[in-house]
Structure formats: C-alpha cells, structure tokens
C-alpha cells in the first residue's frame with residue numbers, strides 16, 4: 323500500500339514524502355481510514371510501530387477545515403509524560419508544515435504564560451499531560467466543550483501513573499458527540515472499562531507487538547552476580563560496537579549512581595529519571611540527541627516512548643520488574659527499520675522477572691554470544707570489525723582516555739584470534755573500584771567468555 327492510497331491531502335503527502343517514509347506502517351494503513359471516517363478507535367499498538375503518525379496524519383486533514391476559537395481547542399491529545407507530549411508536538415510540526423494549524427503544548431514544568439497566551443489566540447490541537455490540563459481547566463483558562471476529537475495515547479501508561487480519574491474527568495467535560503481514539507500497548511481491565519464508558523462503537527485494531535515481532539532487535543541475556551554487574555556492563559559497552567546506548571535501571575538511585583560511575587570510568591554518559599525537573603530532562607535528552615553523550619542511563623518513567631533515532635543498544639542493567647517494561651525498553655532500539663541490540667543483565671534474583679518477560683514475549687532470551695565480540699582489553703581502542711559492522715564503531719569513551727594512534731591494537735589477520743596487548747598506558751593503570759572483583763586470570767578475556775562470568779546460575 324502507498325500513502326497516496328489513503329486519501330490524504332497533497333500537502334500531507336508532500337510532508338510524508340519529505341519525512342522519508344515510503345509506505346504506511348501496518349497501524350497507519352489500518353488506523354488512518356478509521357480516523358478519516360470519524361469512527362471511534364481502540365488501537366493496540368506500542369511506540370515504534372508508527373502509531374503517532376497513524377493519528378496525527380488524518381487529524382491534520384480533518385482539522386484543515388474549520389475555525390479556531392479563543393480558549394476552545396478543537397482537538398485534544400492526552401499523553402502520560404512531558405517527553406511524549408513534546409514528541410507528538412514535534413510530529414505535528416513535521417507533518418503539518420504545509421498546513422495552517424495552530425498547536426499548543428500543555429505540560430508541567432514549564433511556564434504557563436505562553437501556554438495560556440496560545441490558548442487565548444485559539445488552537446486547533448492541544449497536546450497535554452492530564453495534570454497540567456486539569457490545572458488550567460480548574461482555573462477557568464480553558465474550555466473543553468469545543469473539542470470534538472480526543473486522543474488518549476499510551477492509555478496503559480496513564481493507568482500505571484494513576485491518571486485514569488483525571489482522564490475520566492476530562493472526558494466528562496468534552497462534548498458527548500465527539501470522536502475518541504484510544505491507543506494502548508496492552509488492554510488491562512481498567513483500560514477496557516474506560517474504553518467501554520467513553521468510546522462509542524469503536525473499531526478495534528491490533529498490530530503485532532513491536533518488540534516480539536521486531537526481528538531487527540537481537541536480544542541477549544548475561545547471567546551475572548550482582549557485584550559484577552558494573553564490570554560486565556562496562557566491558558560490553560567497550561566490546562559490543564556500541565554507538566549509542568540507553569541503559570535502563572529499575573531505581574532512580576541506581577540511575578544516578580551508575581551514571582556517576584560510568585562518567586568516572588571515562589564514558590560519555592548522561593541520565594534521565596523522574597526526579598529531575600523538566601528543564602534538566604530536556605537538556606540531558608538534547609545532549610544525547612546531539613551525540614554529545616552517547617550513553618543515557620534512564621528510568622522507565624522518563625524514557626517510555628522516547629523516539630530517538632539510531633540507538634544501537636539497549637541495556638537492561640536491571641531486569642525490569644514488569645515484563646511490559648522490557649518490551650518498551652528494548653523498543654528504544656531497532657526503530658524504523660534499523661538494527662539494534664538489547665542486552666539484559668540477569669542476576670539469580672532476576673530469574674523470575676526474566677521468566678515473566680519470556681512468557682509475555684513468547685520467546686527465550688538467548689545467552690550473549692561472547693564469541694561474537696573480539697574479546698580484548700576492555701579499553702582497547704580499535705576492536706576488529708565484525709562482519710555486520712558497517713561503520714567504524716563510534717568511540718564510547720571520552721577523548722582523554724584515547725590511546726595514541728601508534729598504540730592502537732592492530733586487527734589480527736583473518737581467522738586468527740586477537741592476541742591482545744593492552745595499550746602501553748593501560749598496562750599499569752590503577753585498578754578501578756570494581757576491578758577489585760577478581761576478573762579472572764589476566765589472559766582470560768581472550769577466551770570466548772570474560773572472567774567475570776563466574777556466577778553459577780542454574
């Protein structure tokens with residue numbers, strides 16, 4: 323199917339072409355006609371499937387006709403987090419660039435003045451997190467009775483974050499004659515109940531779970547003892563051709579500690595978690611998007627749905643407690659047709675959590691294949707390219723750690739195992755804190771499996 327077969331306007335087709343999309347994704351092919359027919363819709367789809375464009379594109383054409391009125395947005399998109407709201411706003415700008423539509427973004431953590439001004443001037447689409455919207459509504463700064471198109475995005479996340487009562491309140495303030503589109507990765511009973519209450523005769527569509535169907539993501543587990551996790555992670559960051567990585571941890575404190583530790587070891591890393599204010603979150607994300615840091619240590623709340631191009635790796639420093647989070651986390655890589663790798667560190671305590679992941683995804687996560695990396699000193703500067711490595715690996719560590727060119731390890735001749743001599747300046751380096759854990763005999767990392775993998779697992 324082509325975008326042109328979907329009956330979108332020429333202006334929109336141009337914007338889609340400029341975005342570089344060749345054909346609609348399955349969710350777009352199914353959802354766009356429903357939105358155009360003004361039907362209510364339940365779409366079970368997650369980020370990475372192209373779901374945002376599946377509602378933004380037809381909305382732009384629907385909104386192209388009609389007039390804006392002060393304080394009365396014509397349509398409303400609810401997002402669980404500020405980052406997601408900002409991402410949808412970026413999508414609106416990208417696809418709506420050939421249309422004269424006004425948008426306002428209502429998110430917490432930023433000044434209200436400009437948002438109120440935009441509302442006063444009248445907007446076609448309002449993209450909001452429930453908290454800030456409720457706040458403005460209660461202050462009488464916004465009227466919802468002119469809003470006849472509602473999108474509830476990431477509904478299951480809204481549930482996790484306790485937003486369902488807010489959404490019910492908002493739905494009750496909207497006109498009863500309206501179109502409602504609900505997107506959710508899963509359909510737990512409270513979301514089903516919400517849909518039954520607020521949607522009218524919805525068409526239900528479901529696209530394959532991106533993570534389970536996404537053959538572009540190679541998934542692995544590394545069974546490890548808790549005290550050796552940092553060491554294992556740093557080793558993997560060095561040897562697995564990491565270009566850019568998001569590292570997920572289950573707790574905010576772990577996010578902070580791990581980032582500090584990585585920075586101390588010379589990695590270019592940043593952090594993002596729910597305790598940070600909006601400005602710092604945006605700043606950290608910007609550094610990551612611009613490539614000034616290539617490792618982002620993240621908590622689930624902050625990173626859900628983030629759409630960042632070219633993330634080569636996702637690491638689960640902790641196996642997530644909720645199997646759904648696993649699917650969301652690894653979906654940060656392998657996006658839009660690119661290849662990605664997702665590696666999960668699994669301690670004996672995580673066994674049950676991993677079993678739940680495997681049950682949900684209906685696949686076994688295989689052990690990491692150590693023979694696929696060129697084992698070497700973890701700080702070697704020039705790993706031998708593997709066959710699938712197209713580009714030279716981007717450096718993971720900071721410049722100050724770089725070996726001089728003449729000290730770089732030469733790739734071994736084909737078929738020969740790398741005989742690794744650490745660069746001179748590394749030979750007598752001071753042990754790092756986690757080096758105190760015996761890494762195995764010095765030569766051991768030349769073998770197929772690094773020495774820190776000494777955990778007896780089963």
Ligand code: AMP
Pocket residue numbers: 342343344345346347350368369370371372373374375629657658
């Ligand atoms: P989403 O599921 O909305 O988070 O989108 C995931 C990614 O897919 C985004 O980077 C979009 O820009 C991209 N995308 C959306 N639609 C298409 C398409 N038809 N072809 C290629 N990429 C797309």
